[in-house]
Amino acid sequence: MKSPDMSKSTILVTGCCGFIGSAFLRRMVAQYPQSQFINIDKLTYAGNLNNLKSIEAKKNYHFIHGDILDRDKVESIFQEYKPNIIVNFAAESHVDRSILDPTSFLETNVLGTLMLLENAKKIWQSFDDKRFIQISTDEVYGSLSETDPPFNERNNLQPNSPYSASKASADLLIRAYYETYGFPALISRCSNNYGPYQHPEKLISLAIVSLFLKKPIPVYGDGRQIRDWIYVDDHADAIECLIQNGEIGEVYNFGGESEKRNIDVIQSICDIFDRIRAQKEGESRKLIIFVKDRPGHDKRYAMDISYVKEELNWNPSTSFEVGLNKTIDWYQKNEMWWVPLLQGELKDYYKKQYHL
Numbered sequence: 001m002k003s004p005d006m007s008k009s010t011i012l013v014t015g016c017c018g019f020i021g022s023a024f025l026r027r028m029v030a031q032y033p034q035s036q037f038i039n040i041d042k043l044t045y046a047g048n049l050n051n052l053k054s055i056e057a058k059k060n061y062h063f064i065h066g067d068i069l070d071r072d073k074v075e076s077i078f079q080e081y082k083p084n085i086i087v088n089f090a091a092e093s094h095v096d097r098s099i100l101d102p103t104s105f106l107e108t109n110v111l112g113t114l115m116l117l118e119n120a121k122k123i124w125q126s127f128d129d130k131r132f133i134q135i136s137t138d139e140v141y142g143s144l145s146e147t148d149p150p151f152n153e154r155n156n157l158q159p160n161s162p163y164s165a166s167k168a169s170a171d172l173l174i175r176a177y178y179e180t181y182g183f184p185a186l187i188s189r190c191s192n193n194y195g196p197y198q199h200p201e202k203l204i205s206l207a208i209v210s211l212f213l214k215k216p217i218p219v220y221g222d223g224r225q226i227r228d229w230i231y232v233d234d235h236a237d238a239i240e241c242l243i244q245n246g247e248i249g250e251v252y253n254f255g256g257e258s259e260k261r262n263i264d265v266i267q268s269i270c271d272i273f274d275r276i277r278a279q280k281e282g283e284s285r286k287l288i289i290f291v292k293d294r295p296g297h298d299k300r301y302a303m304d305i306s307y308v309k310e311e312l313n314w315n316p317s318t319s320f321e322v323g324l325n326k327t328i329d330w331y332q333k334n335e336m337w338w339v340p341l342l343q344g345e346l347k348d349y350y351k352k353q354y355h356l
């Protein structure tokens with residue numbers, strides 16, 4: 001089966017009004033003007049049309065407000081556009097929310113994926129340049145101790161939260177479609193993303209907006225949990241690379257080679273704010289407060305990315321320091337984007353989650 005030519009394809013993307021999907025689309029729509037991009041998004045609390053303002057009027061971009069669980073709508077999109085590439089970003093993506101209520105996670109992340117697989121299987125029989133990319137996560141592998149080697153693609157799936165269990169379930173479904181039907185799918189498993197346009201419910205964006213507002217920055221437990229961080233544009237670049245050069249049926253781990261304890265990440269952000277505000281070193285750190293730990297909180301995630309370096313010639317290009325400064329700078333210049341998000345739903349969630 002030949003690899004699709006991204007410069008003349010019809011690419012169905014899901015959930016691209018969210019953080020990572022919008023970063024991917026902002027780049028790809030401009031880079032491939034001869035290809036068509038169709039984005040279906042339900043616009044949950046995490047979906048934001050402002051993330052795609054810069055491309056919304058482009059001739060090769062089409063937005064469809066819809067749920068990937070809506071059988072009729074999904075079927076009609078496949079019939080009308082006949083996409084040869086699908087990239088499935090759509091998901092409920094926040095672990096804490098999955099602990100409060102797992103149902104929508106299982107519905108969107110598992111049954112939504114099934115809906116896309118079934119529709120693609122139906123129309124793809126006569127296509128020879130087709131590809132389905134599932135955007136999965138490092139969290140499907142479970143948790144590491146501080147001394148364990150990083151996860152590689154052969155590690156067992158041992159998810160610990162309802163979110164990671166739903167993502168692992170979708171990965172297994174995709175594997176089954178490949179084994180059973182020869183379905184042309186690939187899985188990307190990536191570590192924690194950060195960057196512009198991230199909803200202010202996640203660790204780095206929450207810390208940044210809290211600091212701008214001089215409000216407490218909640219940190220779970222002792223803050224010693226370790227995550228690997230990747231700048232979102234590097235992830236977008238990885239997905240493009242996978243569409244063009246990945247092997248069908250394969251799983252690929254991506255990461256930023258930047259393992260950090262949560263507390264160190266927050267303190268680094270605080271120190272940048274001290275510099276921005278020309279205030280005494282340590283001043284911003286006074287806003288850090290430790291809150292009750294997340295139940296079942298994974299201790300450490302880390303990614304071995306030697307396979308993608310070798311097979312895809314892919315490397316993360318943004319260091320954590322550079323990416324973090326760029327991100328803070330973006331939030332500083334784009335208050336208009338994030339201030340409206342702090343009202344209503346997020347305010348209630350924040351109260352419920354952190355008791356602040």
Ligand SMILES: NC(=O)c1ccc[n+]([C@@H]2O[C@H](COP(=O)([O-])OP(=O)(O)OC[C@H]3O[C@@H](n4cnc5c(N)ncnc54)[C@H](O)[C@@H]3O)[C@@H](O)[C@H]2O)c1
Nearest residue numbers: 015017018019020042043044046047067068091093192193
């Ligand atoms: N954020 C990370 O650090 C990270 C890391 C690795 C993998 N991932 C994966 O990457 C993908 C994107 O993550 P993100 O951080 O951009 O998420 P996000 O929460 O910012 O965006 C999710 C998007 O999906 C849409 N959506 C939700 N349910 C839908 C449905 N039923 N039908 C159509 N659209 C729906 C939302 O409206 C939103 O626009 C997810 O699959 C996530 O599991 C995220």
